[in-house]
Amino acid sequence: MAENKVIRCPECMRRDIDSELFYDKKDDEYYCRLCCYSADEETAFGDLKKFKTEKYKSYKYSK
Amino acid sequence: MLYCNVIHKISNDSSVDYTIEPLKFQQDEAHKLGLKTTLLVSYDVLFVEDYVKYCIEQSEKYGDELGLNMQFLIGEKYSEFSKTREGQLHLMPFEQQKIMVEEHFERFKAAFGYYPKSVAFYYMSAPILIWMKEKYPEFKIAIMNCFEEGIHMYDGNRHGWNLFCEGSPWGAYYPSKKNSMCPAYDEADAIGIVAVPHLNRDMMMAHIGRDDCFSSHSANVQRGMVNEGNKCKYLYDFFDEWKKQSSYNKAVYYNTLVNALWLDEGKNFEETVEDSRDLYCQTLRIYKDNEDNGEAKVCTMAEYADIHNKLCNYDTADINLWNDLLMGSKRQLFWCSRSEYRITIDPNLGGAIVDLRPYAGRLSIVPGPDSDVMWTGSYPYVLHNWHRESCHTCFINGENLFEHRTTASVKKEENGDIALILEPVELDVDNATIDVQSIFLIKKDGRIAIRRKILSSSEPQKEYSVKEQFRGTKGTGVLPEDYKGTRLYIDDKNGELSLSANYEDRKIASNNASCVGCYVPQLNTTVELITEDKNARFTAEEGYMFRPYYTMICEHTTVKAGEEVVTWLKIR
Numbered sequence: 076m077a078e079n080k081v082i083r084c085p086e087c088m089r090r091d092i093d094s095e096l097f098y099d100k101k102d103d104e105y106y107c108r109l110c111c112y113s114a115d116e117e118t119a120f121g122d123l124k125k126f127k128t129e130k131y132k133s134y135k136y137s138k
Numbered sequence: 139m140l141y142c143n144v145i146h147k148i149s150n151d152s153s154v155d156y157t158i159e160p161l162k163f164q165q166d167e168a169h170k171l172g173l174k175t176t177l178l179v180s181y182d183v184l185f186v187e188d189y190v191k192y193c194i195e196q197s198e199k200y201g202d203e204l205g206l207n208m209q210f211l212i213g214e215k216y217s218e219f220s221k222t223r224e225g226q227l228h229l230m231p232f233e234q235q236k237i238m239v240e241e242h243f244e245r246f247k248a249a250f251g252y253y254p255k256s257v258a259f260y261y262m263s264a265p266i267l268i269w270m271k272e273k274y275p276e277f278k279i280a281i282m283n284c285f286e287e288g289i290h291m292y293d294g295n296r297h298g299w300n301l302f303c304e305g306s307p308w309g310a311y312y313p314s315k316k317n318s319m320c321p322a323y324d325e326a327d328a329i330g331i332v333a334v335p336h337l338n339r340d341m342m343m344a345h346i347g348r349d350d351c352f353s354s355h356s357a358n359v360q361r362g363m364v365n366e367g368n369k370c371k372y373l374y375d376f377f378d379e380w381k382k383q384s385s386y387n388k389a390v391y392y393n394t395l396v397n398a399l400w401l402d403e404g405k406n407f408e409e410t411v412e413d414s415r416d417l418y419c420q421t422l423r424i425y426k427d428n429e430d431n432g433e434a435k436v437c438t439m440a441e442y443a444d445i446h447n448k449l450c451n452y453d454t455a456d457i458n459l460w461n462d463l464l465m466g467s468k469r470q471l472f473w474c475s476r477s478e479y480r481i482t483i484d485p486n487l488g489g490a491i492v493d494l495r496p497y498a499g500r501l502s503i504v505p506g507p508d509s510d511v512m513w514t515g516s517y518p519y520v521l522h523n524w525h526r527e528s529c530h531t532c533f534i535n536g537e538n539l540f541e542h543r544t545t546a547s548v549k550k551e552e553n554g555d556i557a558l559i560l561e562p563v564e565l566d567v568d569n570a571t572i573d574v575q576s577i578f579l580i581k582k583d584g585r586i587a588i589r590r591k592i593l594s595s596s597e598p599q600k601e602y603s604v605k606e607q608f609r610g611t612k613g614t615g616v617l618p619e620d621y622k623g624t625r626l627y628i629d630d631k632n633g634e635l636s637l638s639a640n641y642e643d644r645k646i647a648s649n650n651a652s653c654v655g656c657y658v659p660q661l662n663t664t665v666e667l668i669t670e671d672k673n674a675r676f677t678a679e680e681g682y683m684f685r686p687y688y689t690m691i692c693e694h695t696t697v698k699a700g701e702e703v704v705t706w707l708k709i710r
Binding site: 093 | 290293294295296347348351361363364371372404407408463464465466467
């Protein structure tokens with residue numbers, strides 16, 4: 076079972092909105108209180124990474 | 139030259155799980171590099187003997203400046219004294235502000251033996267600053283606004299962060315007694331302090347998105363997810379882009395102010411504390427490296443105030459030409475701030491004027507519960523393309539330059555004029571191909587000459603219409619605001635034509651004039667388009683409810699290839 080980690084909603088991030096996902100212990104799932112996004116921990120982190128990669132696809136991270 | 143402040147805050151808030159360790163980490167890392175800091179002390183700290191001793195020791199040993207933090211009034215002692223949870227000084231009534239400031243200043247003096255020279259707010263209006271300067275002449279510099287913190291940030295923070303201070307200058311300036319967001323005309327108009335921003339911002343992203351994700355604050359950048367762990371090229375590119383502004387300005391101010399909380403375990407979204415601290419250290423190293431190679435100078439806030447007083451006059455325009463860093467585009471944005479206005483020109487939109495704040499109106503804006511503006515400290519715009527789809531653009535035979543992106547460069551003339559030179563664009567108009575170049579010449583006296591030249595045409599004898607269109611409105615946000623009573627006029631040679639805007643879709647027009655203008659009473663501002671072109675046609679339209687804009691048009695009707703037309707934009 077996943078711990079209650081800090082993960083922001085990837086869908087809201089696409090609209091420049093900071094919305095931390097809430098954790099549903101019963102369903103072992105993270106969900107957003109603003110939009111309809113919900114996912115398990117691995118998917119949520121993966122979606123966040125995907126958002127970041129897409130948004131800054133023309134920019135290189137490392138120095 | 140880029141003048142940099144490293145600013146830290148020391149707090150003691152028992153309502154959060156606060157420890158001084160992250161602050162000590164920040165101080166130690168700065169001192170390892172030989173950097174002086176400005177240490178802003180919060181109210182509750184002044185009651186803790188060990189913290190006061192720590193501050194004094196830092197100041198004596200490293201030359202750090204001790205200043206006063208009034209950005210967010212919080213803490214057990216503060217609550218006991220104030221009897222309120224209101225933490226934003228600028229939202230309190232004036233008399234209450236005076237009580238709070240006096241209490242803070244006197245406690246500071248009791249702890250350290252002197253009044254602070256430097257004070258930090260998120261935003262502060264003029265009346266209390268005037269009072270502070272009179273009562274405490276030593277007070278010389280204040281962090282006074284968060285650049286373009288308003289609509290985008292409000293949306294991004296789920297409408298819970300009620301700080302509105304859009305429309306200000308982005309750098310250091312002398313604030314006016316009439317409105318702290320306006321650069322002073324002269325000494326008589328000035329409060330007598332130097333205003334600096336809370337952080338430097340990405341001058342593109344602050345306009346098109348959130349100012350609080352893309353700034354000189356390493357944790358903000360993590361919030362924007364621009365980093366990959368402890369790797370973040372953006373921190374370096376950002377600093378370099380600010381350095382470039384030294385080409386246009388005598389002194390460029392830069393600060394970083396990262397609250398120690400961001401560098402504590404579990405306090406920075408998905409980020410680890412190790413990465414957060416590493417990135418912060420990299421920020422300090424950027425300062426050090428640039429100072430070592432002579433491209434930046436690190437100083438305290440009070441020291442910067444002295445530098446600014448020495449180098450910067452009241453009538454100096456502040457210029458910024460910013461290149462997109464993050465999105466891999468060619469997009470640029472040009473900003474100019476002076477006593478009369480702040481203007482933003484977007485080469486991506488063919489050189490359209492996309493944001494115009496008429497400081498000349500010198501509106502008295504003082505937020506608070508007894509104020510008509512309530513929360514909004516923002517200086518209103520007279521046009522804003524992002525918020526309200528209102529801008530100034532140019533049509534050539536009906537073809538809108540707005541739809542043709544270009545790039546720009548800045549040239550400063552010997553006489554103090556500033557030229558924004560746009561690369562020519564190619565247009566297909568009426569079966570001909572033409573090249574058009576636009577230049578905005580900002581004169582030392584504040585008038586703006588909008589110069590359009592048809593460089594070449596595939597039909598050399600053809601005459602073209604060059605139409606300047608100013609679509610204006612007024613507001614601070616994204617909803618329409620009433621501009622009823624705005625007086626539109628044209629100085630027709632046979633007698634002035636005018637109408638008072640009332641959303642009835644009326645217009646006035648003349649082929650026999652030299653100026654079309656509007657006076658917006660809600661902004662106490664007049665905007666005019668003026669030309670010496672005898673063949674020019676003028677139109678003014680009041681707009682209607684579903685399209686609540688007033689429009690001023692100056693149309694040059696007989697322009698051939700090789701000819702340039704000039705339309706003056708005057709804001710008073």
